[in-house]
Amino acid sequence: MADYTIKVRRFQPESGEGPYWEQFDVDLEPSLSVLDALLQTKDREDGSLAVRCSCRAAICGSCGMKINGQSGLGCKTQIGEAQELADKKASAATGASNGSVPIVIEPMGNMPVIKDLVTDMESTHWTKIRRVTPWLLPHGEAPEREYVVEPESMLDITQSMACIQCGACVSSCLSMEADPDFIGPAALAKAYRFVGDPRDAETVERLHDLAEDPHGIYDCTHCFSCIDACPKDVAPMDQIMRLRRKAGEEGIEDPNSGHDHEMAFVKIIEKKGTLDESLLLQESFAPGVKGKLKPSKRAIREMLGSIPTAIRGIRTGKMRSLPKLIPGVHHKLPDGAQDEVQAIYRHAEEHNEEFNLYIKGDEGELAEIEAEEAAND
Amino acid sequence: MVGERGDPASRIPTAKSDFGSIASALVPTHDVLVIGAGLAGQRAALAAAEEGVSVGIISKVHPVRSHSNAAQGGINAALNPGDSWESHAFDTIKGSDYLGDQDAIEIMTREAPEEILHLEHLGVTFHRNEEGKLGTRAFGGASAARTYYVADITGQAIMHVLYEQLMKYSEQIARYEEWFCTALAMDENNECCGVVTRNVADGSMELFQAKSVILACGGNGQVWKPTTNALICTGDGIAMAYRVGAKLMDMEMIQYHPTTLAGKGFLITEGARGEGAHLLNAKGERFMERYAPNKMELASRDVVSRAEQTEIDEGRGFPDGTVALDITVVPKKRVHEALREIVLVGRDFAGVDITREPIHIKPGNHYTMGGVKTDVDGRTDIPGLYSAGETACVSVHGGNRLGANSLLDTLIFGRRSGADAAARAKRIAGSRPSRKVLEDEEAMIADVNSRAKGSGRRVSEIKLELGQTMDAKVAVFRDEAGIKEAIEIVARLKEEAKTAYIDDHGSVFNQDLLGAIELGYMLDNAECTCLAALERKESRGAQYRTDFPERNDDEWLKHIDLEKTDDGPEISYSEVTITQWEPEARTY
Numbered sequence: 010m011a012d013y014t015i016k017v018r019r020f021q022p023e024s025g026e027g028p029y030w031e032q033f034d035v036d037l038e039p040s041l042s043v044l045d046a047l048l049q050t051k052d053r054e055d056g057s058l059a060v061r062c063s064c065r066a067a068i069c070g071s072c073g074m075k076i077n078g079q080s081g082l083g084c085k086t087q088i089g090e091a092q093e094l095a096d097k098k099a100s101a102a103t104g105a106s107n108g109s110v111p112i113v114i115e116p117m118g119n120m121p122v123i124k125d126l127v128t129d130m131e132s133t134h135w136t137k138i139r140r141v142t143p144w145l146l147p148h149g150e151a152p153e154r155e156y157v158v159e160p161e162s163m164l165d166i167t168q169s170m171a172c173i174q175c176g177a178c179v180s181s182c183l184s185m186e187a188d189p190d191f192i193g194p195a196a197l198a199k200a201y202r203f204v205g206d207p208r209d210a211e212t213v214e215r216l217h218d219l220a221e222d223p224h225g226i227y228d229c230t231h232c233f234s235c236i237d238a239c240p241k242d243v244a245p246m247d248q249i250m251r252l253r254r255k256a257g258e259e260g261i262e263d264p265n266s267g268h269d270h271e272m273a274f275v276k277i278i279e280k281k282g283t284l285d286e287s288l289l290l291q292e293s294f295a296p297g298v299k300g301k302l303k304p305s306k307r308a309i310r311e312m313l314g315s316i317p318t319a320i321r322g323i324r325t326g327k328m329r330s331l332p333k334l335i336p337g338v339h340h341k342l343p344d345g346a347q348d349e350v351q352a353i354y355r356h357a358e359e360h361n362e363e364f365n366l367y368i369k370g371d372e373g374e375l376a377e378i379e380a381e382e383a384a385n386d
Numbered sequence: 387m388v389g390e391r392g393d394p395a396s397r398i399p400t401a402k403s404d405f406g407s408i409a410s411a412l413v414p415t416h417d418v419l420v421i422g423a424g425l426a427g428q429r430a431a432l433a434a435a436e437e438g439v440s441v442g443i444i445s446k447v448h449p450v451r452s453h454s455n456a457a458q459g460g461i462n463a464a465l466n467p468g469d470s471w472e473s474h475a476f477d478t479i480k481g482s483d484y485l486g487d488q489d490a491i492e493i494m495t496r497e498a499p500e501e502i503l504h505l506e507h508l509g510v511t512f513h514r515n516e517e518g519k520l521g522t523r524a525f526g527g528a529s530a531a532r533t534y535y536v537a538d539i540t541g542q543a544i545m546h547v548l549y550e551q552l553m554k555y556s557e558q559i560a561r562y563e564e565w566f567c568t569a570l571a572m573d574e575n576n577e578c579c580g581v582v583t584r585n586v587a588d589g590s591m592e593l594f595q596a597k598s599v600i601l602a603c604g605g606n607g608q609v610w611k612p613t614t615n616a617l618i619c620t621g622d623g624i625a626m627a628y629r630v631g632a633k634l635m636d637m638e639m640i641q642y643h644p645t646t647l648a649g650k651g652f653l654i655t656e657g658a659r660g661e662g663a664h665l666l667n668a669k670g671e672r673f674m675e676r677y678a679p680n681k682m683e684l685a686s687r688d689v690v691s692r693a694e695q696t697e698i699d700e701g702r703g704f705p706d707g708t709v710a711l712d713i714t715v716v717p718k719k720r721v722h723e724a725l726r727e728i729v730l731v732g733r734d735f736a737g738v739d740i741t742r743e744p745i746h747i748k749p750g751n752h753y754t755m756g757g758v759k760t761d762v763d764g765r766t767d768i769p770g771l772y773s774a775g776e777t778a779c780v781s782v783h784g785g786n787r788l789g790a791n792s793l794l795d796t797l798i799f800g801r802r803s804g805a806d807a808a809a810r811a812k813r814i815a816g817s818r819p820s821r822k823v824l825e826d827e828e829a830m831i832a833d834v835n836s837r838a839k840g841s842g843r844r845v846s847e848i849k850l851e852l853g854q855t856m857d858a859k860v861a862v863f864r865d866e867a868g869i870k871e872a873i874e875i876v877a878r879l880k881e882e883a884k885t886a887y888i889d890d891h892g893s894v895f896n897q898d899l900l901g902a903i904e905l906g907y908m909l910d911n912a913e914c915t916c917l918a919a920l921e922r923k924e925s926r927g928a929q930y931r932t933d934f935p936e937r938n939d940d941e942w943l944k945h946i947d948l949e950k951t952d953d954g955p956e957i958s959y960s961e962v963t964i965t966q967w968e969p970e971a972r973t974y
Contacts, residue, residue: 023892040737052846056898057890061447063616066652066731068542069451085734123587124895130448131563144550145509155506160514160521164723167536170511170543171726174450208509242730 010036013088015046016111017058019125028122032111039089043114044072046088047126059125067240070173073180074126075115080180080238083126088112117180119189134176137196141219145203148210158207169202172243178235190224194235194245197226201248204255213259220256220263227253227265266311269293282342282350287335290315413580413818416442416560417811418804419596421567421581422623424452425541425793426775426800427602428548430764433804434598435558439811442594444562444583446618446900449549453604453616454796457541458655458727459525460533461793463498466522469530471495478791479967481527481686482784483927484943485636487963490762490780494791494798501797502534510547511536513724523724524660527686527788527974538655538727541793565592566900567622568827570599570630570771571819578630578770580819582827586900589893591831593824597816598770598807601627602800605754605776606911608904610861611853612651613751614643620904621911623777627758628910628955632766634948635779635960637911638918638929639755641787642862644690646750648708652735654728654747656789659683661724663713665694666744667702673709678974685974688786688928691749695862698748710744749862753792755783755928756918759947759960764803770810774803781945784962785927834902835891842885845902852879856912860919865933869920876912883909917955918946939969 013035020028033054035046044062051058061071065084072083077094091112099110120128147156178194185191192200200219203209219225226249235245257268273292277285294308294315321327342350418434420427423445431443445452464474474495479486506512506520513535515521525533536543552559564586571580571593580595603623607615628634644665645654659665665683667673677693678685685693694709703709713721713728718741721729725740732740757779764772775796782795852875859872883905890898924938925931943962948955 021892022894051898052844052850056845056888056901057892057896059895059897061451063447063451063618064453064456065617065650066456067734068455068539068727069447069453069616071447071451087734127895139553144554145547147507151507155503155512155520157518158514159518160516163511163514164537167511167539167543170536170546171539172546173455173542174546202511203509206509206511 011039011089012036013046013092014109014111015043015050016113017047017050017125018113018115019058020116020122021057022124035088037088039087039092041088042084043074043076043086043088043091043112044083046112047083047114059123059127061127068173070175072126073117073128073175073177075113075117075180077113078115080117080177080234082175082177082240083114085240117176119179119182119185120176128176130176134174134179134193134195137179137193138174138199140192141196141200141203142215143196143199143203145206145209146211147208156208162205162207166202166205169198169205169243169248171241172198172202172245173241175240177238177240178243178245181234181238183232183234184228184230188224188228191228192219192222192224192226194229194249197229197252198243198245198248201252204252212255216252216256216259216261219252220261223264226256227263227267266293279351279354281339282347283339285339287339290319413593413595414442415595416440417596418442418598418600418807419444419581419594420600420602420804421445422452422602422604422775422777423449423552423561423563424454424602424604424775424796425545425548426454426777426796426803427452427600428545428552429797429800430600430602430772430774430804430807431559432548432551432555433801434600434808434811435555437805437808437812439808441559442562442596443552443559444565444567444581444594446564446566446586446622448563449552449561450546451618452545453619454545454793455542456614456616456653457793458538458653459657459660460523460535460540460790461502461544461797462525462528462532462788462790463502463534463794464495464530464532465499465502465520465534466530466532469532471498473529474498474532476967477528478782478788479784480970480972481786481788481791482781483688483786483937483972484939484967484969485639485781485784485926485945485962487781487784488965488967489963490782492965493762493802494782494794497798498794501794501801505544505547505797508547508551510544513537523657524684525789526656526659526684526690527681528684528790533657533660533790535657535724537723538657538725544793544797566903567603567626568830568903569823570626571595571823572630572768573817573819575817576631576768577817578768579817582824584831584900586895589896591824591828593819593821595816595819596770597811597814598772600764600772600774600803600807601758601777602773602775602796602803603777605757606908606915607751607754608849609852609908609912609915610640610751610856611850612646612649612857613853614646614651614653615751620908621754622904622907623773624754624757624914625907625910627766627768627771627773627777628914628948628950630768630771631950632768632771632773633759634757634914634955635759635945636756636781636784636918637914637948638922638946639783639785639927640751640860640915641687641753641755641928642691642749643752644687644694644749645711645747646752647731647736648706648746648748650735651750652731653750653752654711654731654745655725656687658711658713658716658725658728660789661713661716661720663711663716665690666710666712667697668704668709669702671702673697673702681974686786687752687789688930689974691862692930694747694749703748704746706746708746708748711747712744713740714742714744751857751861753783753787755779755781755785755787756915759945760799760803762799762802763806764799765806772803772807774799785929831899834888834899837885837887839887839889841887843882845883845886845888845898845905848879848882848886849901849905849908852876852908852912856915860916863930863932864919865931866920869916873913873916873920876909876916880909880913914948914955917957918948921946921957937972943969
């Protein structure tokens, strides 16, 4: 047993008072969870401390909360590890080790607080989930037996089916902080569960819906917060990126030109080996290798709109090498290096594999399995 | 392509009530009211809505938090060409130690394939074989690989897909998410006509009116500590039915699952053994050779749990009171594909990489085979009151439930209850509940609130003593002395609960108050389980009496029924339905 101190952000709506902090001492094995600490506090000290919880095993998704500022599940965060993180953060902030500091526990972000750690998930999380038409839309009569589908397609969407709707990703989402109307990581991961499902007959309509909504798939800023927060390895951002890729494949216009911007990197590197920044803007907004440009009105508008950013970049020193803006000046890779770059492209195209935990396991595990299989052959 | 919008609460249909003191009060009214929103409840609601009646579904937690989530391994159905419902039925009957009712088991196993296909058509992402068709895995007590699954999140996957359907049919099915039920409402003919609820969000009390009420509130695992069950599994439905006079059946039959983590009680799916994992004692022996030489680790759960407990009790376990589950013998690729959840449970809750080393496990409280006595359409012996899933006892599980039959039970009898409840609603005019039941419940809550701090014991203390008592005395092995001790302790705890105090006296999200009400439910469940365990003087399925170690078909091939009287539960018996499988000796 060890002693820990938890510092809980409390809010008692009937008290007429605003939120406040309260510290509690708990006595737990380090391997027990932050939720165990809260339950011990409820049981022994203060039964009015409100926290949703049920399974204690990271399957019901009730106990989403922020622990030392990080969104996750209370039941899945060991108290010993939470203490280490709290101490590490404190010493990083002050530059010195100052012993044990309290473990800070707060309600989830991006949601109104009802009481203590209980948030209003209905008005945010669930409203957004319902926004993505979260049910299968097959066409015609169901077959007499099961739908026959590629085995891997079911494993593929099992990663997003593994979502337990805990809201940790929503809590951590930086885009939603800036745009509360963003459909968000959980709902978009749920959307992929249908878009990736070969039984769904309205995949294209779904993609249009999610791409054309200004708060849809292109509202994600690719910050990885949701991947860090997700307790079930759903990797919501990966699912959003897959939605974008599928939207791109369907030729759906990306209002931010994000897809074209991404493809600009791909094309330039394939051709030149390193990033030729003089081509980046035009390639992003008016794809087509130099000389064959047919920029649309929108592309011209976007390119002109980017000029102030470029000027700011030069002024602040972010863009240091002016010649890089002059087409043709960009250096070539020495010797046969460009061939090697293209070999990498070929390899990637030939091994067009999705990274999916249900198919592959974690990265290290994947390498190990492959090594074992090679040894067995 | 537009999802559901708007506030579900604004769609609550109401009817004017002219009963009671508040003549103009609006009573939320549905033809069919489902209490509990796990698999049984959601399936019942969808089936009732299909019949065109108005449906409400009430749950004390958000539906996707329900404990059906925790069913990892899969769902049984004889759907493969080489398999047959008779084989599935026989395995279930043998697994039940012949206490299951064979008419009900026939229905469940015959209807299983169609239900699996229905789920598949709704969108459940079942595992596929190489041909892209539904694939199966092996499970305990089964003579064929007939378990359909989604990795090891089968319950979660099915429940989230059913919830998708609830969202889709939100016009027909009103959802009351985070509403807690405190009592059933009865009319003057002793028919069930509604339920008293508390809106958890604001503490307001409401009397709901319905022509049919379906209890699908899950089991009572929290009566034991530790348990694999969630904190919400407090036997609410069983207790509410018992309190209005419905019969309970086979309450002594409590399953201990063979593979739970020591201390925390977390579940390691039987799918692990289905994939080939071994059980080892501290000497490294595969001890199941001595207990079930044919089925080994895949014998019925009661058999495996007793084998483990015997190894532990006789000193061949590890010092922490466990034996080991060795999953390293399963190919790693298969583990990642089919047992990913267990990799996470091992890593996060035991600090063990199950792909590299064995994990320590022990038998732990897991499932309530008994419950509210129903027929094959979910009808209890109170008109208008139905029950399905773990709350109910049809009985398809008898003395011991087979792995991957619980999800099936919830779906088959959830659907049948929903359909029959809807048929009743179409048939009858319905009666209005008296507001007295609401006033009684408000008085009960006022009483709990009035107890001063320190005036009695803390609710949490009583729960802990109850759980430890039941795990010590009414578990894998039982005897008269131990059960009698448990009965005395439970009786004392019931008295203490009357003065137990809480800290929170507010209206908004008062979990403290709900905990006190749940304690009452748990104590009623415990009392009934102890009495039935004392009554059954034989060993059958999960009930193993060290003082009566043999199964005794001559005297005890019968159900034990319990009914509430002013002096406590009254015991009676009912026949086990036998169709074509006469009881035989049970070996694996």
